[in-house]
Amino acid sequence: MELKTYQARSMSDALARVKRELGKGAMILHTRTIRRGGILGIGARTFVEITATADPKVIAARSGAGRPDELRAGVPAGSSAPVQGRVAAAYGIEKPAPAAGGPGIPQSAASTGAPHDIREDLLAIRGMVRDLLLQNDPARPADVPEELIEHYTRMISHEVARGLVMEIIDRVRPRLGESEAPMDGEDRETRSQGVSAENVREELLRYIGESLPPAAPLQLVNENRPTIVALVGPTGVGKTTTLAKLAAHMKLREGRSVGLITIDSYRIAAVEQLKTYAQIMQIPLIPVTSPAEMGDAIRRLSSVDLILIDTAGRSQKDDPRIAELRTYLAAAVPDQVHLVLSTTASEAAIRQAIEKFSVLGARQLIFTKLDEAVGFGVILNVLRSFDLRLSYLTTGQAVPDDIEVGSARRVAELILSPGVTPAGPPAETPGSHASLPNRAAAAQGV
Incomplete structure (x- = not known):
């Protein structure tokens, strides 16, 4: 033989x-x-x-x-x-x-x-x-409908929490008529063939989108004084590059006046990088080395529409450094604090960072490095676990590109995608003023 x-x-x-x-x-x-x-x-x-x-x-x-x-x-x-x-x-x-x-x-x-x-x-x-693909998944319930098995597998591969996956399956099943018993002589496979793949995916996208809070991108909230926005987060998540993308977008595409403040005096390279961006965009940049200097820097930039504050990266385990950062922000009194997190980090580290940085008043999340991630389920898991709203998603280093408003619909598309390489943000027509913040109106829905 x-x-x-x-x-x-x-x-x-x-x-x-x-x-x-x-x-x-x-x-x-x-x-x-x-x-x-x-x-x-x-x-x-x-x-x-x-x-x-x-x-x-x-x-x-x-x-x-x-x-x-x-x-x-x-x-x-x-x-x-x-x-x-x-x-x-x-x-x-x-x-x-x-x-x-x-x-x-x-x-x-x-x-x-x-x-x-x-x-x-x-x-x-x-x-x-x-x-x-599924035979090595002993935890898969036997009653996952035939037309949802492929999407079940994709969500699990993106490391969406199993409880959330089954909630999504259970909520979408009735919309597909799965909750009704088959008629006499009609087997389950025959019934499932009556639902198109496009309809199945659309129902999943709709439910996932409806289960998430609307996006909360940067908004100019003050008329008589600058809107102050601070970016905080662990080391190495891309805060400085993300801040440069937002500054370039508001300056070059929105025509807004922007000022930058950096308190990241621990990394000379970060200051030099931001200084280079500021010179190219002709934006004022003020380094701040103590909370006492923060108030003066805010006053010097009082004529701009938007002040963006770049902070030093802090380990979520370094409580003293986070407390120090809190004194800087108390002096700045920001209108918005966005917590920047990398999708390449473990979910446990991301959850710990959210808990530790909550003392800084962060209410919005920015997830970076989607192009390096092994899965996108952590985004959904976190948004369903914490009272926070997603503001932006970033996929690369290009400034002012590679950033998009983090709409609920976009999150749903990511976790239902067959691979883990996301398409980049929508291309802008040269000379167009269609902007990230102005796309927020569309992102408020799904």
Whole structure:
């Protein structure tokens, strides 16, 4: 008996190797997913493993016996054809047919020679791949509706809390008619086929959006004095770059007068970076080294529309430094305090940062580095756990681009996305004054 095992990162790659090495007559005997590499399971990668053969004796024995251990994931209701035959056919691997009317092929198909429907082949492939992805998820409830399994998997892959995932599934299910019992003679699969994939996704987007507070981007709230906005957060989250993006946007696209204050005297590079931005945009920048100097700096910038304050990064575990930062902000009396957090941090670290920085009066969140994140579920988890509102999302280093208003709809799109590389913010037409803050009106809804 000649059996060969192939491993690849995806089912299509593994099947291509089977076809290339064993030919079109190969038979798939077994599939499974495995994890390799990493240390103690951390960093391990998932591979698809296929056991196949081109041995005529094995093929004849398997085809004639209809063994129960043949792979049958994704077989449409009422069909007795083994799924590996359809999968093999879809990838150009021909499975030898048993005798007419024999086990594994309906007699009508054997006698007429009618080819399998392509749609059935695709459904079989999709079902097998889905099952391979989910078979190592023992926590998945058995009653997740068929049309929601793909979205369930995506949300789990983005590390949305399982409780939230099931809440979303349970709330959207009635909107799809899933709560009603099937009529006589109507099975669950038949009912689910009546709901389009577009409708399913739209219902999920709508519910997730409705469950989140509206976005709260920067707003100019004062007419006779500057609006003062401070950005705070842990070290290395991108506060200075984000502040430069907001300043450039308000100055260059909104035509507003802007002034900058930095109290990040601990990092010379950060001050020099902000100074460079300020010189390019012709914006005044005032370094402040003590709370006593903050009031004077505010007075010197009293003629501008907006004052943006860049603060030094503070570890959420450094209570004395956070308390020191609080004295600076008490002297500035900001109208808004935005807590800047990186989506690359662990959820535990993000939650701790929110709790520790709450003493600074932060009521809005900015999530940065979406282009480096391994998942976006933390955004939803946090917004549903704390009384805070999302203001912005950033995806890169470009100033004033790579930033967008963090609408509830956008968060929903991120956690339902098949991958973890977000599309950048909407492109602006050169010379256009359509702005981030002015897009807030659209972001107030979902």
